[in-house]
Amino acid sequence: MKLSNVLSLVNQVEKSKFINAIDRICNEAVKHDKKIAAQLDKLDGQIKNASSTDITQLFKIVLPYFEKSVREQLAMLGAQATLLTNILSRDGNCIARVTWVESLYTKEWGVINSRANELKSEIEAVDDGESFTDGKRLGIYYACLKEAYSNDEKINREAKITDDERGILNVLAKQLDVTADDQAGVEHLIDEIPKNGVQDALNELREIGLVFISRKLQTVYVPDEIVSLLHRLQGKDLADKHLLRILRTLSDAELSNILKNHRKKIRGVERKEKIVNIMKLGVPAAQLLQVDLYSEDTNVNDRKERLKSLIQDLDLDLDKLGTTLDERTALILDSLNSCAEREFNSLSATGFKELFAALQNHFPSLNAILKQEFELEEQEELDVEKLRALSITPYDILYMLTNDEVKTVVESMGIKKRGNLRLNILASFADATDKLIDNYGALARRDLATLKADNIEIAEADLGVKFEEVTKAIFEQLGLVVDEDLRRAINTSKDKADVLISLSEDDVIVGEAKTCKNGDFAKYSTTSRQVKAYANRCEQAGKRVAQVLIVAPTFSEDFVESAEMDTEVNISLLEADGLKKILDAYKARRNPKFSAKLFTKGGLLKADLIAKNI
Structure with a gap:
């Protein structure tokens, strides 16, 4: 949900912390930023009395300063706040009840704690004479992270990892090929994430302007603009749902290449499991597109050609293809990161509703799949309006289904089988909307006989x-x-x-x-x-x-x-x-x-x- 809509939804008290955070930033930046000064002049300096639209426009201008402030404050809040922002910035979690956030936190804490214990055993089992094994690499990362955390104590300061140290550790993790879940596990060994106190941590995030909490509904809201900001802070260049699209489009051999490049098991692993294992790696999409999906002897021109065919497979509407590998990668990522509005507009409101209803009819477990993939509550009622609020587009829904599941849907619905099957499904519902538009007058007059005569x-x-x-x-x-x-x-x-x-x-x-x-x-x-x-x-x-x-x-x-x-x-x-x-x-x-x-x-x-x- 966009920031302007969240501001319209919550009351003055519930948005006060966000407005206070913007106000503080403006007071510091107005002296040397003419754009902020001009916007404040329009509001007569009274941000607290501004409309939702004015606040949204001001936020766009102060975003670089806001991002810098959030980065610094998150570093001070520690591991619990970091884990919470990781959860809240995931697909489908931007609107969630407080109790559901707590249950997601408990589940995530259990996964990290279990992995941390496995890593501890692996690190302790390393023999000094061994070659550069996984245990050795993890031991190096562990030692560096422990030093970064505890070095403040030597000068009588509270132990913590600063933003600068975090940047160095991220580079080290990349060079040692320590995956995202292993990074979290190692850090948990050194600075254990609290198991309780989620409510207090949510309030801390609200204080710095990252979340809105409706007291009446006991619901947490994270606007789309804040989700994008959190992804940048996490070094995440693509949302999980968009990375999943790319992986669904790749061949089995390419999926195996990615796993081999990170020394993961591929023998006897099914395609679906390969995709799940790649998602767990936490590797930037740019690295996957430029390096990991190829064999070592693939030259640059072949890599560029592969990205060109990927653009076609994903049906990305690009004005240009780019001449270098970097440019082509950037165009793919930018297109996917900004595709939500275009994809919602690809089907009318009617078409989206009919598509969702038809998929539920032809694929009864669709709701269960969406709830699992987007971490939605079991009792949550799914409809098109709810999906829209969570920024889940018709494309997102179809890419949650495996290629084999999509084939089954196409066959059962009698849709043509040539070309991109997901696009064929979307096109069939766009056609259905056009048929209703052709009979718009009869629909207005409630003329069932005319509608039936046209097979509606x-x-x-x-x-x-x-x-x-x-x-x-x-x-x-x-x-x-x-x-x-x-x-x-x-x-x-x-x-x-x-x-x-x-x-x-x-x-x-x-x-x-x-x-x-x-x-x-x-x-x-x-x-x-x-x-x-x-x-x-x-x-x-x-x-x-x-x-x-x-x-x-x-x-x-x-x-x-x-x-x-x-x-x-x-x-x-x-x-x-x-x-x-x-x-x-x-x-x-x-x-x-x-x-x-x-x-x-x-x-x-x-x-x-x-x-x-x-």
Whole structure:
């Protein structure tokens, strides 16, 4: 979830520590940073009274200073805080109940403690006369880490590992090929991680602005921007879910090469287990792409060609391929790190829901797989909105399935088997959305007979929800920003907006989609109460409602007159066939010019005129 949406979700007290951290940094940096000074001038220096949007914009500017401050403070907080940030920055853990975080911590502590005891035995069993064995390498790393930790005591200071020492130890670990789980185990032997006190550690992370904690919901929130920051501090160049995509794309021989290059067992190891073992190594993705997946005699040109084919296999939309191995690697990593929005937009809200429902139907254990891979609570209800909040895209879901499992899904769903099977699945659901858009008018009029004649099977009870979803899909195809994260943040059990369209950082259009079976839509008093409640929720979240847009098959004369005379909100009305006509005109133009401001004129909109001027 984006920072702006988290700020909209929590109350003033719950976001106070984050704002205080930003305030402290600004006070120190404003003297020599003109950008920060200019942004503070806009706010009259009153950060605590700023809107969520203003705070988000300020955070983008102060991020380098914030990152430096967090790096220093985490080093002082010690091993427990480090373990917690490792857990909270993993895929799927950015929104989690406090009790679940505690259970994940206990589980992780047990794994590290067990591995530490194994390493202790391995290090103690080393014979001085032995060659450069695994035990020898671990013994060297252990001795260096112990010296870095305890050398402060010689000058009567508290024992700890400074940020500078951590950097040197990371280089040493890389040169000795000490994997991430072994690094954690060795450090646990020297500076044992506390088993309890997770609540206190969470509060310490909140104090430095890294997490938000909702007291009412007892839930921890880590914004996407903070997750990216933590990955940089951990030296992690790619999220686990994206590294998994790369590994799923590699051949068995290439997976074996990676394990061989780190002296890991490959004989008799299944493909699935190979991937799991590689993920545990904690090796940067750049090293895997440039060195580890090749045999020793592979030249640079062959490595570059392999990355070129990998770009095609992953369907990365790149403007250029890069000329050097470093450039090509950087392009792959940058594309994967910034792909979430593009991947959410690859399917409409309807398409995503239908894909998820179909995968659950054809692959009953899908929920269990997602909960295991993303460390979600067993009782957690999984739906598309929850997945969106956790930044889990349709691509992420499909890459959680093994290649063999994807083949099974393709066969059972009757999808074409040539090319990239995961992309074929996505394309089939994009086509299904287009079919619903073609029948948009019939959907609005709840005309089941027409829908069935075009082989569209929808239960009558689901027509309203389906119309809402297809309306979003049309807005998305018009190039508008349908903000599902904001909608989720402002919705309550009582007030649930159908559509929110972001015009800018501050301005939104509140959309409402209404079906009507017989005659014109005429329920103005009920509808106006709904949209006014949604508008109030948006304003409470720091957004300005530029317009309310109501889409229905047709409107009664009384409805149109009431909307035009309403002085509390600006309301525009658009007939469903008119919206479809606008979309058709948009698609028919080579270089269409369309602005959401065309929906802000008020009253009953003239779709023919809008379509003509696109």
